[in-house]
Amino acid sequence: MIRVTDLALPLEHSPADLETALRRRLGLAPAEPAKLTIFKRSVDARQRKAIRLVYILDLALADPAREAELFRRFADDRHVLPTPDTSYRFVAQAHADFAGPRPVVIGMGPCGLFAALTLAEMGFRPLLLERGKRVRERTVDTFGFWRKGVLDPESNVQFGEGGAGTFSDGKLYSQVRDPRHLGRKVLTDFVAAGAPEEILWVHRPHIGTFKLVKVVESLRAKIEALGGEIRFQTRVERLLLEGGRVRGVRLASGEEIAADQVVLAVGHSSRDTFEALLAQGVTIEPKPFSIGFRIEHPQTIIDRCRYGESAGHPALGAADYRLVHHCANGRSVYSFCMCPGGTVVAAASEPGRVVTNGMSQYDRSERNANSGIVVGITPADYPQGPLAGIEFQRHWEEAAFRAGGGNYDAPAQRVEDFLAGRTSTHLGSVLPSYTPGVKPTDLSTCLPDWAIAAIREAIPAFDRKIPGFAMADALLTGVETRTSSPISIRRDEATLQSVSTPGLFPAGEGAGYAGGILSAAIDGIQIAEAVALAGMGDQVRESYDRAYAAPETAEDAAFRRSAARRTLHSSDW
Numbered sequence: 001m002i003r004v005t006d007l008a009l010p011l012e013h014s015p016a017d018l019e020t021a022l023r024r025r026l027g028l029a030p031a032e033p034a035k036l037t038i039f040k041r042s043v044d045a046r047q048r049k050a051i052r053l054v055y056i057l058d059l060a061l062a063d064p065a066r067e068a069e070l071f072r073r074f075a076d077d078r079h080v081l082p083t084p085d086t087s088y089r090f091v092a093q094a095h096a097d098f099a100g101p102r103p104v105v106i107g108m109g110p111c112g113l114f115a116a117l118t119l120a121e122m123g124f125r126p127l128l129l130e131r132g133k134r135v136r137e138r139t140v141d142t143f144g145f146w147r148k149g150v151l152d153p154e155s156n157v158q159f160g161e162g163g164a165g166t167f168s169d170g171k172l173y174s175q176v177r178d179p180r181h182l183g184r185k186v187l188t189d190f191v192a193a194g195a196p197e198e199i200l201w202v203h204r205p206h207i208g209t210f211k212l213v214k215v216v217e218s219l220r221a222k223i224e225a226l227g228g229e230i231r232f233q234t235r236v237e238r239l240l241l242e243g244g245r246v247r248g249v250r251l252a253s254g255e256e257i258a259a260d261q262v263v264l265a266v267g268h269s270s271r272d273t274f275e276a277l278l279a280q281g282v283t284i285e286p287k288p289f290s291i292g293f294r295i296e297h298p299q300t301i302i303d304r305c306r307y308g309e310s311a312g313h314p315a316l317g318a319a320d321y322r323l324v325h326h327c328a329n330g331r332s333v334y335s336f337c338m339c340p341g342g343t344v345v346a347a348a349s350e351p352g353r354v355v356t357n358g359m360s361q362y363d364r365s366e367r368n369a370n371s372g373i374v375v376g377i378t379p380a381d382y383p384q385g386p387l388a389g390i391e392f393q394r395h396w397e398e399a400a401f402r403a404g405g406g407n408y409d410a411p412a413q414r415v416e417d418f419l420a421g422r423t424s425t426h427l428g429s430v431l432p433s434y435t436p437g438v439k440p441t442d443l444s445t446c447l448p449d450w451a452i453a454a455i456r457e458a459i460p461a462f463d464r465k466i467p468g469f470a471m472a473d474a475l476l477t478g479v480e481t482r483t484s485s486p487i488s489i490r491r492d493e494a495t496l497q498s499v500s501t502p503g504l505f506p507a508g509e510g511a512g513y514a515g516g517i518l519s520a521a522i523d524g525i526q527i528a529e530a531v532a533l534a535g536m537g538d539q540v541r542e543s544y545d546r547a548y549a550a551p552e553t554a555e556d557a558a559f560r561r562s563a564a565r566r567t568l569h570s571s572d573w
Contacts (some may be wrong), residue, residue, distance in 0.1 A: 001037075001083035002059045002067055010046060011310060022057055026070060026080070027065075035060040039083075041318060042203030050310030053315065058083045086181035088188075088275035092532040102127050102229075103531050104249060104259040106236050109163020110263035110517045113219050114186065114524035120226035123531050128228060129249075131235040132160025135216050142167060146346055149408040154233070157357060158269040158482070159351040161179065161232070162216040165517040168566040169339045169346070169360040170207035172199055172363070173231055174519040182384025186521040193218035196362070204320070208362035237506065238276055246503030260503055263532045264458075265524060267510040268485035269349050269553040271390050283500040289450060289482040290336065291396060293375030293443060293476045294344045294356045294413070296338075296430055296460075299369045301468040302340065318364040321371070329450055333458035336372035336483055340364045344477050346408060353397035354410050356393050356434065365366030368433050372480045373458065375451045382486075390484025399446050400446045400479040404439045411446055412438035416472035419456055427515040428473025438477060446478040453470045471513045488512030496530035505531060 020035055028034060040056040061067050074080035088525055105116045108130035118158040119126040131154055132138055138160030141152045149572050154161075157167045157197060172187060187205070193215045199205035207215065219360040220230060238499045240248035240256060266273050278284050299318055303311035306319035318340035325333045337357070341364030347357035382388035403411035412432055417424040424440035430527050432438045444452045463470035489506035491513075498504040514520035 002061070002070060002083050002146040003083040004041070004055075004057045004059065005081075006476070007055045007057060007079075009055070011051045011053060011313060011315060013053070016449060018055065018057075022059065025074075026059070032066075036084075038201045040201055040203060042109055045306055045316075048306075048310070051307060051310050051313075051316070055371065074346045084181070086160070086180070086184040088185040090118075090122050090532075092122055092124075094532075095121070098123055098125065100125070100166055101248075101258045101260055103261040104115075104129060104257060105262065105265060105271075106249070107163070107263075107265035107267060107510070108132075108161045108230070108507070109265060109508065109512060109520060110165055110268050111510075111520040111524040111527070112163070112263065113216070113223075113266060114189075114521040115507060115528045116223050116228055116230075116524075117189065117219060118224075118525050119531060120223045120228040122528070122547060123227070124532060125227035125229070127259070128222075128223065128230045128304050129234045129236055129251075130230065130232050132156075132379045133232055135161040135213050137164075138162075139213060145348075145408075149436040151348060151350065151351060151408065154347060156349050157345060157347040158267060161220065162212060163519070163520075164269070164347070164357070164482070166210055166212050166294050167357070167359050168218060169246050169337065169358060170203040170212050170362070171207065171337075171516060172207065172517055172518050173203075175520075176514075176519045176522065179520060182507060182522045182525050183518055185525065189219070190215055193222070196493060205359070206364075208360055208363070208364070210292060211362045236273070239282075239501070241280065241501070244281075244501060246501060252333040256374035261505065261534060262503060263505045263507055263524075263527055263531060264489065264511060265507045265520075267508070269482055270510060271350070271387075271418065274404045274487055275388060277489070278386060280497055281500060282504065285488045285490060286379040286382065286389050286486060287484075287488040288376060288378045289389060290334075290372075290374035290376050290480075291393075291447060291478045292333070292372055292395055292455060292483075293335070293447075294358060294370050294434075294480055295373050296344060296368045296370045296433065296475045297468065298430065298478070299341050299367060301471070302369045302466065305466045305468065307330070318369070320369075323465060325461045327454045327457045328456075329454060331383045331450065331454040332376045333373060333454050334376070335373045335462075335507055336480070338369070338371035340369050341366045342370055343368070344370050344410075346410070346434065346436065347482060348408065350394070350397075352401055353394065354400035354404050354479065355397055355472055356410060356477055356493060357482065366433065368430065370433065370464045372483065373455055373462075373476075374480055374483055375447075377451075379459060381448075386487060393481040393486060395451045396447060396479050397481055403441050403446055403478070407436070409439045410434050410477050411438045411441045411443055412475055412477045413441060413443045415459060415470055415476060418443060418468070418476055427475065430471075430475045431474045432475055432477060434477050438475075441478055443478050466553070484509050484515055495534060496527055497534065 035059040141155040323335040339358035342360030347355040382392040413424040424441040472570040489511040508520040
């Protein structure tokens with residue numbers, strides 16, 4: 001097939017216009033047989049009065065010789081190339097009578113789900129352990145917290161089937177390098193599980209919470225149909241070690257489960273798990289993350305700023321933004337997890353602490369846009385040890401709890417008051433979406449002074465990029481602390497096992513190797529491959545040649561190494 005990139009058409013065009021433009025681009029006759037497939041569609045809104053849709057298209061011709069002729073004609077055109085092979089091939093397959101011990105996967109967020117799914121597809125019948133509840137039961141508990149302020153520490157935004165991504169905007173894009181097209185497998189599996197087919201080709205795909213619930217349930221059913229076992233409300237208390245090597249896990253119930261390969265995909269908020277691992281000698285290092293607030297504006301302001309008179313066009317949807325400002329004090333402030341037409345949600349997982357996050361449904365039709373406005377921090381801000389970042393988070397979450405009134409209401413402040421350094425006594429025209437509720441107050445007590453100074457400098461700078469961003473009644477709600485994991489569980493670059501504890505496979509966002517749904521799922525697939533090739537021995541009946549995939553370049557390897565040492569939530573900028 002032929003791939004044509006950067007084909008731009010006006011916002012108002014028909015499918016016939018698209019095919020005509022492609023045929024004209026390649027010099028094909030109108031009657032020449034061809035099959036057109038949209039691989040990607042993005043929006044070019046740099047000129048608001050002339051917004052264009054930009055396509056990447058795949059074209060299949062009936063005659064291979066004709067395709068070869070076109071490749072010769074366009075040999076010097078970087079926008080006309082062969083369509084790459086994005087299909088996924090399993091690296092191994094277990095014997096039909098595979099007897100184990102089964103690999104154990106801890107955590108059922110996107111990383112754990114795709115690690116377990118890939119292992120199940122290879123015939124290894126994984127055992128998946130999740131401390132929280134099934135996604136529908138979890139949804140009841142989570143909405144109960146939002147409506148009544150009753151927190152279940154084991155069933156909330158952070159813990160339960162689907163992970164933290166279930167109660168988010170459901171973004172399925174990332175900046176991670178993906179030379180093997182593993183992200184395509186993730187999207188294809190999502191569509192097979194009931195996600196909208198458009199996520200395969202829209203530029204910045206998302207699903208949204210309610211659709212994600214059904215997708216997660218479908219993935220669970222597939223894992224079980226392939227021989228995997230899933231246990232809910234099952235918390236792993238410690239590793240079973242022999243000579244420093246993993247030999248199984250012990251549950252909070254006292255039960256011990258034998259396993260030579262344990263995938264740790266617990267997410268960024270399993271603080272008690274990190275404490276237990278450190279106590280057992282697992283190598284853990286502090287890593288950068290970010291802290292800040294959520295900011296809400298009327299969605300119409302963002303739409304008009306991005307799309308002008310075309311705001312509201314069905315092909316555009318609710319507009320988003322990405323903002324970065326480098327401050328005079330050396331800090332960087334940026335927008336994080338922007339949720340068009342979404343809500344600010346209560347994301348606490350521990351009693352006596354307030355945490356915010358953002359969430360959208362698939363249609364992104366709520367009245368407000370919200371985003372994290374966060375400040376990057378490094379271990380230099382919490383130098384006390386590997387888990388010092390967790391204590392840093394807890395300190396400011398507790399401050400937010402007190403400022404909100406001690407009942408899980410969140411502290412909030414009008415932007416005009418925040419910039420002026422005065423306490424808010426009332427709300428304005430921007431109504432808060434956070435439940436249980438908000439308390440107008442002074443947010444300067446909820447973050448370090450240098451973070452407050454940085455955000456006060458950044459908001460007027462953002463207003464110059466998005467007029468109205470600093471509107472008086474825009475609403476800040478605190479605090480946002482769970483941008484990414486505050487720790488990194490180091491793993492060997494070749495085997496993907498813990499550098500200190502063979503048999504343990506740290507994975508996903510919680511271990512410091514991902515930053516969002518898509519990157520976490522990709523890491524889960526890679527971990528599953530490593531598990532399959534690591535210790536199954538003669539129980540693997542065949543290993544496939546991985547030469548089909550683009551080899552990792554030196555640049556890719558350097559990027560991957562650095563990724564473990566930096567703030568990976570940048571993939572969600």
